[in-house]
Amino acid sequence: MAFRRILTALGKNGPSVETVVETPEVRPGGMLRCAVTAVGGAADADIERIGLELVVRAEDHEFDRAAWKHPYTVATADFDGFRLAAGETVTRHVEMQVPWEMPLTHGRGEAIPGGRAAVRTRLAVDKAVDQGDFDEIQVHALPAQDAILQAYADLGFRMHEAEVKIGLLxxxxxxxxxxxxxxxxxxxxxxxxSSEWARHELETVFIAREDSLDAHPGGNPPARFVYADLDQAAWTESLDRHLKRLYIV
Known part of the structure; x- marks a missing residue:
């Protein structure tokens, strides 16, 4: 499966670039693979740079709650420029590692409201820079993150939405x-x-790593989970104990 779209054409007969996202579904720590194809226009052109950016919707960058006009970049991949002859087709394959702390768009196989991610292509050709467009992708939870989300569901918590914040906690x-x-x-x-907190929300932050993750509920110290020890029933019980130390749920 791939997303295809002509991202930019500089001038009526100028060069164009097409990006194919070869892995439109990824997980934190995984590899995002894209094929970028530049097609020459009516005349030779100098492609100075083609860059790919992995971007997410960040609440801090938007003025409208539903907007996604100012994406935030979490990872980049660039490759050097080249001379593109008139009518020539050149394809470059690019790999980009997805950060372990990558914001999610999907959990437990379902879309998380507010979670959005995409690949944006930028093209610099003959001294002109085109911002390109972006192709949306899905970032699915790690098995451990899914287990925590399932634990919340089993404990009666209800999904609302997700928001990305910029900076350090x-x-x-x-x-x-x-x-x-x-x-x-x-x-x-x-x-x-059934909880006395029923009308309130609990904000949980995942800090994932290669071998383990921290789940911080409501700005409190984390419950820590090691991937190799994944046990749904045990993790649900552990999360329940952790929450009961902090809240009456």
């Missing part, structure tokens, strides 16, 4: 300890209907 020093990215994603869930 400031609510609690313990939350900053293992964060390496200059952004984080809050996944907002409603407390169980």
């Amino acid at each position: 400031k609510q609690a020093p313990n939350m900053r300890a293992r964060q390496t990215a200059k952004y984080w994603q809050e996944i907002d869930l409603y407390f169980p209907e």
Whole structure:
């Protein structure tokens, strides 16, 4: 499966570029693969640079709650320019590692409201820079993240939405300890209907790594989970104990 779109054409008979996202579904820590094809126009052109950016919707960058006009870049991949002859077709294959702390668009196989990610192509040709367009992709939760989301569901929490924030976590020093990215994603869930907190939301932040992750509920110290120890029932019980130390749920 791939997304195809002509991203830019500089001038009526100028060169164009097409990006094919070869892995439109990825996970944190995985590899995003794209094929970028430049097609020459009526005259020779100097392609100075083609860059790919992995971008997400960040709440801090938008003025409208539903808008996605100012995407935030979380990873980049560039390749050197080349001379593109008139009518010539040149294809470059690009790989980009998805950050471990990559914001999610999907959890438990379902879209998370507010979660959006895309690949944006930028083209610099003959001293002109075109911002290109972006092709949306799906970022699915790691098995461990799915297990935590399933634990929340089993405990009666209800998914609301997700938001990406820019910067380092400031609510609690313990939350900053293992964060390496200059952004984080809050996944907002409603407390169980039976809880005295039922009308409130619980914001959970995942800080994922290669072998483990921290789940920070509501700006509090994390519950930590090691991937090799994944056990749904045990993790649900562990999360339940952790939350009961913080809230009456």
